[in-house]
Amino acid sequence: MVFEPQDAVICFSTIYPAFMNTLEYLAERAQSIIYKVEHDLPRSDDDICDDFERMLDRTSGEGKKPKLAIFDTVSSLPAVRMPFERLTKICRTHGVLSCIDGAHGVGQLHLDLPQLDPDFFVSNCHKWLFTPRACAVLYVPVRNQYLIRSTLPTGFNFLKRDQAAKTNNFVANFAAVATSDDTPYLCIPAALEWRQRITLGDKTGEEAIISYNKELARKGGQVVADILGTEVLDNAELTLGDCAMTNVRLPISPEICSDKLADSLNMVMNRKRNIAVNVYRYKKALWVRLSAQVYLEMQHFEAAGQALREVLTTYAMDGSRLLI
The missing domain is CATH 3.90.1150.170 (Aspartate Aminotransferase, domain 1)
Incomplete structure (x- = not known):
């Protein structure tokens, strides 16, 4: 993504520290402004969403353009369930890209990504789905896949911009990334099959x-x-x-x-x-x-x-x- 100096990125005070560092790095590169919603927990879902909308208004009022917002499904510390469904809708209403940190999402919560319709959703499978580490999920709707043109490191299926305009190579891009080990991904079907066998009470x-x-x-x-x-x-x-x-x-x-x-x-x-x-x-x-x-x-x-x-x-x- 290309950030301009007037662009703003919004996050919450419960953001995972590594992601805060990522935003700080982006701010150094693009001179974008980071707005952090500071709130003392516990707070109601209504209060959290109101805090977020007030930050959007403040950002615009200061002449900045809210471009991207990052928030959790369940934050790490404190471990609380965020009203991420409502926050995603607010982003959509205000024309802000939503980036959901779902590290504690897959396997812990019921997730319907097409219905949720975030702009970006990232999770992993080793925490709550019981797969090995280095097994993760990146969900990007087709409308935004043009924004992710390269993997890190850049893989064998990278296309130059003029070529990428003719075909969608989003999946192919991630299919061959240098020396990445694909075996953790191959464990997902076994993990899902095992989970389907679990019976507790009448469920x-x-x-x-x-x-x-x-x-x-x-x-x-x-x-x-x-x-x-x-x-x-x-x-x-x-x-x-x-x-x-x-x-x-x-x-x-x-x-x-x-x-x-x-x-x-x-x-x-x-x-x-x-x-x-x-x-x-x-x-x-x-x-x-x-x-x-x-x-x-x-x-x-x-x-x-x-x-x-x-x-x-x-x-x-x-x-x-x-x-x-």
Whole structure:
């Protein structure tokens, strides 16, 4: 895509850090302006969409042209479900290209891409579809495929602009990219077939997996919050937590919350307790992100909560004893 100095790219404060770095790099190259929607979670879906529209108005009011907006299906940290369907419609209404970061989308949420009709959608399959890494999805409607003329690195099926105007080589472009390993992609049919065999209660296949994970995350997050005596991050409508991930606040004084402490807690939980969690700092508190998977049960959330309680009770950082 060609960006002019008057073009603006809009994102949210929950954007994945690597993608923020990408936008910063684009801004250096094209002198485009980045507008970030800063908001404190939890917020309702209405508030999130209103914040976004206000940013579009502000951008235009400052003489800039909103060209591209990037937002999540489910953000990484905090892990909350964004109203991406509504945000996509808002982009379409305002003539802004929508770029959806669906890293936590495929396999976790019900997705109907033709109905959603984003301008760009990117996901991966190793998080929630259970394929090997280096297996991803790039969905681009035909109307926008002319914008992606090359892969990185440029593959064998690249066409010069005059040739590309005569034929659509979008798929062929990605079919032969230097030394890329195609075997992860070949695992997708087996992963889908395995998922269709899953039966949980009276549900089977994708519906069984998605429903089970959402319910487990909702109930499991509350169990951990009860163990720690804190709360789950969600809004009044419970839409932020309408996914397979949950965020529980840790009972730590704001005065000692830090990224260093979060890293230390992660190391202890992952390496010494053999329980994979993601402790992170958000605003003035430390939170733990927990993911529900079809191979987990409530006992695993209970074990995580008890381990966190024990670690927070006994673990010392910089000479200070952390008490709950």
